[in-house]
Amino acid sequence: MTQLDAPALESTLTHPVRPARVAAPAPVMRRQSVGRHLLYRGDCVKVMNRLDAESVDVVVTSPPYNIGLSYRSYDDRRAEEDYLDWMVSVATAIRRVMRPDGSFFLNITGSSAMPWLPFELIVRLRSLFRLQNHITWVKSISIGDNSVGHFKPIRSERFLHRNHEHIFHLTLDGAVPLKRLAVGVPFKDKSNIKRRQHAQDLRCRGDSWFIPYETVHKRAQKFNHPGTFPIMLPRMCMRLHGLPSPVVLDPFMGTGTTLLAAEAEGARGIGIDLDASYVGIARTRLLGAMRDAADAAGTSSRRLR
């Protein structure tokens, strides 16, 4: 029942009915483990404040962008100052749980209506972090007449389609060593390998990462969640940080993509979301991925016998 339909019902009853509150009550923090991962339902600042300080190697996350997306429990239309203050409190909580040599990959974009937002935010975070790298996540690109990847079309005579988003790589001292070749690409000109005395046929990919979304035809294929990222995004961030079996945190877990990436990369994931049904989706996806991996391992060990 909503606040709107309460008065009609009230008129047919002898005892007045108190209208339902529009704002959802603050969700209780709940924790569950799935394999080696921990999933929390609750407010990420409250949950992070209960985690041990300096206990997380890598944070990969995509917060709500404040661009009016329809999440189930979160209103993505805050006043801009309020949003920025809130994000600073989130980043402060992240800083406390990060190890001194940790990496925080913050994925964010603006909109045609709020084009300054990612830049305003990153400037606000200057007192907390060093901006070690600024990666551009390219979702769709045209090279000559050839186009690859997907984007949300914008009907406008003023604005171009937004084909990219930001991944800000934030660290505490700006000097965290990375494993650049873990996300490297083979040399185009193979003569470079010998000439420049490279140990292998791999070079740094650079800071433009083309990671297309999988093609989907229905919202249900994206779990009816309005803002997921592709699994390769957190996988590449983890590989770039380069630590074997890291502890990886996503304070805005959504459908659990970062946890699936952690499972695939041999990491231990911690995911937090305000919404119980998104946590349920993350759990189901994670269990499915673990079952698929076990089935694949069973099939290959049967083949060996």
Ligand SMILES: C[S@@+](CC[C@H](N)C(=O)[O-])C[C@H]1O[C@@H](n2cnc3c(N)ncnc32)[C@H](O)[C@@H]1O
């Ligand atoms: C952009 S989505 C993340 C999607 C995720 N990367 C994925 O691939 O599914 C942001 C998420 O933050 C959650 N959220 C909003 N406010 C939160 C809060 N205070 N604490 C924890 N989660 C929150 C929303 O419910 C939403 O699922």
